[in-house]
Amino acid sequence: MFHLFSKATEESIKQQYFINWDKELKTNEEEVDCNNALLTGLKNQNKDLYKLGCALTENYKSAGSMRSSQPNICSFLNEWLNNRKKINTDNGTNSKNNELWETYIENLWIQLEKDRDCYYWCMRSYPFSIKYSILRNSLYSYVNKKFRFQHILGKDVSNELLGTPSEYTDSYSANKSINIAYQTI
Structure with a gap:
């Protein structure tokens, strides 16, 4: 019984993080400039991915500060980003957005991992279906x-x-x- 309760609680906590991280995307709907040199090339090519990159920057840093109190925050953030990838690349069928995703968003994650304030606290993980696609x-x-x-x-x-x-x-x-x-x- 306790296991079911803790599983349900963890799911609701995860969903709350997803809602908050999605709010960061909505907050960025007006003209956004997140001062990230890596994303400047993306700004004119795909505004939605640019906003996602800006939100990811904020979400990664805020999640990093919560990692001691929430041990699963890294897997939640990875799952959130994998869900956003499915949405923004039409489940992997949009080749232009796939290429932009790999060039900008995945490289942004690598850049965030190497940031000395967050130094490798959360490694990127991919579900099998993404690797297969x-x-x-x-x-x-x-x-x-x-x-x-x-x-x-x-x-x-x-x-x-x-x-x-x-x-x-x-x-x-x-x-x-x-x-x-x-x-x-």
């Missing part, structure tokens, strides 16, 4: 580049090392999905 997008990009390269070369490839696109693609290529077969032991 990054792998899937990388594989798709790699395969797509290979096929474009082969198309440019045309039929003049004498040793046929590259094969033909139809040899390696099937009906799944139209919807940008890649099937990976694996076997577990």
Whole structure:
């Protein structure tokens, strides 16, 4: 019984942090300038991600000051940011926002980790689904580049090392999905 109560309490505490961190985003809805050199390139490209970066800066620092009283604050902050990533990258399908996220938001976290006031108090963690989507997008990009390269070369490839696109693609290529077969032991 105690375990269920503590689990429910922890969930409500986490939700309260999420609400407060989201309020930081809402507070930043007017013209924001968070004085972070890393984010200046993002300001003109994507205002929503820029505001998120400014909010992350504030949230990371405030969460760092609470870490002694709230031992799970790091995992809460990671989960909040992973949720924001799903929202801002359309669950990983928006390639432009994915690239901006990796370039600016993930690098901002690294910069915040290295800040001497907060020095590595909270390491970035990713759920498996995010790691898989990054792998899937990388594989798709790699395969797509290979096929474009082969198309440019045309039929003049004498040793046929590259094969033909139809040899390696099937009906799944139209919807940008890649099937990976694996076997577990």
